[in-house]
Amino acid sequence: MGLCPKKEKVRKRAIRFDGLPPVALGGRMAYGRYMFTALDCLPCMVRQTAEAAARATADPARREEILRRACRYLSEMPLAQTPPEAARDLHALVREVSGCGDLFAEAKRRYNELLLNAWPKLHEKVRRSKKPFETAVRLAIGGNIIDFGTGHAIDERRVFDTLAEVLEQPLALNALKELHAAVKRARQVLYLADNAGEIVLDKLLIGQFPTCTRVTVAVKGGPILNDATVDDARAAGLSPRADILSNGYDAPGTVLARCSADFRACFEAADVVISKGQGNYETLSGCGRANLFYLLKVKCPVVSRQLGVPLGSLVALQEAATAPLR
């Protein structure tokens, strides 16, 4: 039996863009992939690796080895992978050479604590809002500023300035209505978390879901930048409102083909998927999954170009409604 025209189109897109056969997910779905590594990403990756190396070790010989090997990797790596896949390999290199396991443990602890302390005020702000769902979405997007991968300095003041700004700033892409409608009728929501600290604000948004909705928060499978892991999500107090699930892979995004079977089953089964941050957008954009919503703050020129919105924009975007292969 031949594929229907719509399915045919999706398969062609998948093959054209990544040169690989579509990813099989439980034999039922396959996803195209669109956001490859841009040439503009290379300088940023060297910068990010140099910063990680400096954080990991004071030994100049090890820092030199990391940077030499990172440059060699970039001279040879396929551009037909998403930026978070390259970032994952570069950070693995930093860990291998330095012997340092979690470079951002202290930063993650600090920003979780910072936002937990601010929680009562922020929660009150949502409760008193005329549009509590929108306010919670805006604060959850604002929390996305706590990102140690972008090369922009983060501090307490910048976080709270951003949380004040996002309440007023227009959304550059606005699928709030669609998201709200989808969440209201969902029995099961999968929430792809991004960074520690930020995850405390995700809790505000999850608090706006119907109480009968089952919520799973997926986190990274291992330490990568300041992305939240299972421990960070627990420290942020996400359970018992939500189940916490490792996605099984330590990229600063969601690389479906590398994630665990448990995670992929959850990704398939959920009625709605909410994806936080640039890394998850970079790895999932174009996958064609229904009821997938991206919430992020645009912090890099490549993502800004990809989305067609200015740097600093707030984005609530629904994944294009192209039906995935089934």
Added chain:
Amino acid sequence: MGLCPKKEKVRKRAIRFDGLPPVALGGRMAYGRYMFTALDCLPCMVRQTAEAAARATADPARREEILRRACRYLSEMPLAQTPPEAARDLHALVREVSGCGDLFAEAKRRYNELLLNAWPKLHEKVRRSKKPFETAVRLAIGGNIIDFGTGHAIDERRVFDTLAEVLEQPLALNALKELHAAVKRARQVLYLADNAGEIVLDKLLIGQFPTCTRVTVAVKGGPILNDATVDDARAAGLSPRADILSNGYDAPGTVLARCSADFRACFEAADVVISKGQGNYETLSGCGRANLFYLLKVKCPVVSRQLGVPLGSLVALQEAATAPLR
């Protein structure tokens, strides 16, 4: 015959710092070298190469080849060379792959013109100043902001804002008196120019030298970033007040060992050498030449650390008075 203790010390420094025998200059002098490439320079070099590649060609395949080869180069290059030597090789790679000879021809023309138009006002400012020599030095340092290698955006407004600032801003390192005294008694001054546009302001300073002083302005041996070449120096109207001399090499600095015999003879013979900008400082710092003065604005963290002064500082520094080998 053995070396005197002073000479012995200089030779040791030269060998300790660059692992190479001292550079023979007409069999009479040798120079140590101190500023090697820092690991922090690597991300900046990839950034600079990516910008140059984007300027040189719109063809993604060529841009990719440039960046891949640049990363390979950085993974293997000796750190025991100065940053401008690496930059020279990377820009040669951009030219080779893109076929584009002078990426900054238009920018150089534009900034020469901009400063030539401002010349009457600036000249009047020096003439009316109570300390015309100091004012001219300050403006010449201010012109050093016109640098397309740093990754900071340059525009007309930033140039004139900087020229206003430098008249008030304290010098972080201040060898003005020593420079003025050395110039007053010099019969021959060698002026190592940096960027087009900036070179128009160098003319203001040269105008403050005694009229009987013979002045040679040395420029780069080929197009590199927006560094002035012979044509740019002519366009800035430097002759007939000064002789214009190519240094014979296309690094964005002064790599003595690679410069022409003519240039090196002039470098030896001059009573005073004035070195403009970061690149010339990076390649000459530690050479031990007597009566060598650096004038620059600090625009990068590595130079800032090397000099022990904050980013943005104005610097008038005399090369350490260690006698060179003779």
